[in-house]
Amino acid sequence: MSKPWDSYIKQFRHYLKIERSLSDNSIEAYCRDVQRLAEFVELNFQGLSPLEVSSKELQAFVRMIGELELSEFTQARMISGIKAFYRFLVYEDLVKKDPAQLLEAPRLGRKLPDTLSFHEINQILEGIPLGEAQGHRNRAMLELLYSSGLRVSELINLKKSQIFEDIGFLRIVGKGNKERLVPFGKDALKYLKIYQEEVRNHQNIARGHEEYVFLNRRGKKLSRVMIFMIIKEAVDRVGIQKNVSPHTFRHSFATHLIEGGADLRAVQEMLGHESITTTEIYTHLDRDYLRQVLTDFHPRNQKNG
Template sequence: MTWDEKIKDFEIFLRFERNFSENTLDAYVRDIKKLRDYAQDDLGNISPDVISYENLQEYIFTLSKQKFSERSQARWISSIKAFFKFLLEDEIREDNPSALLEGPKLGLYLPDTLSLSDINKIIDAIEVHTDLGKRNHCIIEVLYGCGIRVSELIDVKISNINFKENYIKVIGKGNKTRFVPLANYTADLLLNYIQEVRSKNKVNKKFEDTLFLNSRGTSMSRVIVFIIIKELTDKAGISKKISPHTFRHSFATHLLQNGVDLRYIQEMLGHSSITTTAVYTHLKTEELRDAILNYHPRNKVKITE
C-alpha cells in the first residue's frame, strides 16, 4: 500500500460520498500530499498505515514554525483527521493516530467590509468605456449585488439568468441550487454586456453559455478575478485587504444593517445553517446598541412607582 493509492481513494471518497466542492477537495488532497512528502523525505518513506501520532505531531510543529496563519494550520489538521478517519473506516488502520491532534484556537474571523462609498470608488476606477471595463463592471456588480461566491460567479450560465423575473439561478456548494434576485440596475448592466460586448467575442464552443469569458473565449479563473479586484482597489486608493469574498460579506452586512431578516440573507448566501450567517454578518457595536434601545420590548416599558 502506498500514499498515492490511499490519497486517490480518499479523493474519491470526498468527492462521491462526502460531496465536497472542488475547491475544498483540492485543498484536502493538497494537504495530504504535503504530509506524504514529509513522510517520504523526513521519516524514511514511512507508509500511512504505520505513521504514528508522534510523527504527525512533529509534522504539524514543523509547519507551525514556517509562519503560516492559524487558519491554514487548522485546515491541515482538519484534512489529516479526515484522512485517517477514512483509513480507520476503510479498515486500513486499527487506530487513528490523528485523534489527539489539536488545532490552534481560532477567534471570530470577519473580513473587511466595504462601504457603499468604497464600492463606488472601485467602480469609478473601471474604464467603463472599454469592452473589458464593461465586463469587469458587471463582475463587481454581480459580486456585490448578488453576494455570490467567486467560484459561483465564474460558472454563471446565461441560460440561468431570468431577465423577465430578474433572478439568477446559482449552483453553489454541494451542487445546491438557489435563486438570487437581480436588482434592475444589475440586470440592465448584464443585458447590455451580453448584447453589446459578449456577442462580439470569439467564444469556445464549450463555453457558449458561460456569462463571463476571458480573452481566449473560455471561462475565467478565480485567480483572474482576484487580480482584477486587486488592480481596481489599488487604483481606487483603497488600502483594505480585499478579495471577491469581501463583496459577498459586504452584500450580507449591508442587507442586515438595512433591516433584512437574517433568514432571507441565509437563503441568498446559500448557507445550510443560520449559525453560519449569524457569524458571517456582523454589526458594529453601536448599531447593535441602537437596535436594542429602539426595538427591545423592555426599553418601551415605563417604570411606575
C-alpha cells in the same frame, strides 16, 4: 412574531425610552435585534417564549450570525441588544437568571475580510473604465457580486440559462450542487445587458464555453485567479487601502443588508447557508419576499429610489 415575544419587546421598548432615555435610533436597533432572536427561536426551538430561552439557544443564535460573516461591529451590536433585553427581564423579575450574561461574540477561526462601505463599493464600481476592452465585463461581474452575494466559484461558473432577466433572479448552483434562487438588482441587470450586447455577442467563443456568461479575451470562462486580479486592479485604481477579495463583496452584501434592517432568514437564504441547527433547515422563503428584501434593504437599490 408570536404574542409573548411581541408583548415583551413592547415592554422593553418602553423601558429603554423611559428608564434608559435612549435615542429613538438606539431603541429601534435594540428592538430589531431582539426581533431577530425571536424569529430564530421560533423557527428552530419550537417557539419558546423569551422567558424559556436558555444560554443554549442564545449561543446557537450567536453561532448563526457568526456563520453569516457579518462585520464584527454588527455582531457585537446585535449581541449587545440581546444582553440588554435579558438584563431588562431580570430587572423586572420576569426571569431569575440571566441566560445572556456570559454571551460573547463568536471567536472566529480566521479574521473576517474587511468590509467595504457603500461609498467604497461605489468608488470601486464607478472607477472601472468602461472605455477599456474588458471594462463592461468587469463592471457587470462586480455589480453581480455585490448585488447577489455570490461566491467567486458561482460567478465564474454562471451560465446564460441561469439568468432570468424577466423576474430578476439567478438560479445559482452552490456548494454540494445545491440550487437556490437569488434576486439581483437593476444596476447589475443594466451592466450585464450592456456587457452581453456590446462585448460578449461580438466575441469568438471557444468550443465548450458557449454557455458561460463571463469570458476572457480568448473566449473561455474566467479563472478564480483572474477575478482576484481584476478586483485588486479595480481597488488599487481608486486608492482604497484595504485587503479586498471577491469574498469581500459577499461579506459587504450581507452586512449592508442586515445593517439596513433585512431579515436574517432572507439573507441566509440568499447566501445559500443552511440553518446551523442539525434537525431543521430554514424553510425556503417566497421568491417575491426575497425580491422585496433586496429592493427594500440593499443600498444600491435605495440609491435608485
